Amino acid sequence: MSLPIVEVQGLIKRFGDFTAVDGISFEIRPGEIVGLLGPNGAGKTTTIQMLLGMITPTAGSIRMFGLDLAKHRETILSQVNFSSTYISMPYSLTVEENLRVVAKLYGLTDIPRRIDEVVKKLEMEESRGKLTRKLSSGQMTRLTLAKAILTDPKVLFLDEPTASLDPDIAHKIRHLLKDVRRSAGLSVLYTSHNMREMEEMSDRIIFLQRGKIVAQGTAQEITTRFGQSDLEEVFLKLAREK
């Protein structure tokens, strides 16, 4: 079995008296897609933000590619990227200009070819010269995904990546991610409130509740363990538990 590409050990984040993430540990292996599931406020986004170095953990360790994130931030983050519904990109730049800036930021070579490839993959040829402020929310989501895969990351963190996409584009995005995973051995940590999508995409699911991992395994294992017919039933059961 291959060594984990992401290793999280005893991760804790407290904001004053509030514990957002409470001692979670998990691993992601090369080429694995792991779903991070849980109700609002469960700690999913905080976890991803800690993995991206945007929030400093109160305790615990994050290792990627065998390196400690606290000590090797630059090396690690050059091989990682993310997309989130909660971020945007500079509105006054065109799609292409935004991608060019990201490419320069990550020190890519042959930038025009890389942009051509990504724009084509995400079917954004028509909006390539458009100002970002004129994009629809679906196009904006595709732009943040384009910036995420543009840099050829080895690990991708996706926070509700298909939340504002129509079913057709969301379906295409899921296929694209699976393709990239197959061809580039990409590892993905994924959050979504779409249970069907979670089941379809994830090799393994981590269920978070109030900052703790309450279940971990394949969708089948989790539904069986909680005696429910599908993941949505498990979600409802756990989310409504006091």
Add this chain to the structure above:
Amino acid sequence: MKLHRIVALITRHLYLYKRSLARLMEIFYWPFLDLVVWGFITVYLMRFQGQMPGAVTFFLGALILWDVLFRAQQGITISFLEEIWARNLMNLFASPLKPSEFLAATMAMSVFKVMAVSIVMVVAALVFYSYNVFIIGLWLIPFVLNLIVSGWTIGVLTTSLIMRFGQEAEVLAWGMVFLFQPISCVFYPIEVLPNWLQAIAWANPAAHVFEGMRIVLNSATLPLMHLGWAVGLNLLYLTLMIGWFHHTFSVCKERGLLVRVGE
């Protein structure tokens, strides 16, 4: 530090200026209007040349040099605000970009702004009032460089405060620099200040620059002491402010403020 990351950020800001009238106005329109208003005041004051020798040189020269400091500060703070307004901070700081590279890029942007604004003002002063700022001579170069560094120091201070206190502190981007104007003695000599305020003003590198400028214009002697103080104080303050910026950055990451700034 990696040059390509600094270049990426500069490119991102230059794209903004390419098609934004509001941002271009910041470089051409406001400095030009400033100069026109102050120019006419100066023309009026020239009637009292007997009582105020060198009024034109003092006022227009001081105005142009003050704008150097102001735009240097704005170059840093507004570049940071642009990232907040575009909700782009996470794209930047979840990338390999280091805070020091971010600061270096904003400093480069501030030099770009200072150069653009200075060209506008120098040309306008020459065309409208036949005033040549270069009469200050070669001393202009160290004066301008010192004012740019003073602007950076105030810019880094303001940026740190906005990062720490969020949107509520945004107004500081335009207001903070004016807190330093009375003790920079831009338009009057330091001796007009009350004694207790003079002591504070002497700790301000910009006051040494403007005092030095007046010495050059009045007596054509070399204000080496003022220049030395300006350089020393600037280096000290900038080093302290960069250290404080890094500390604030760590505190913001610790408290989760970096992902919420601008909300």
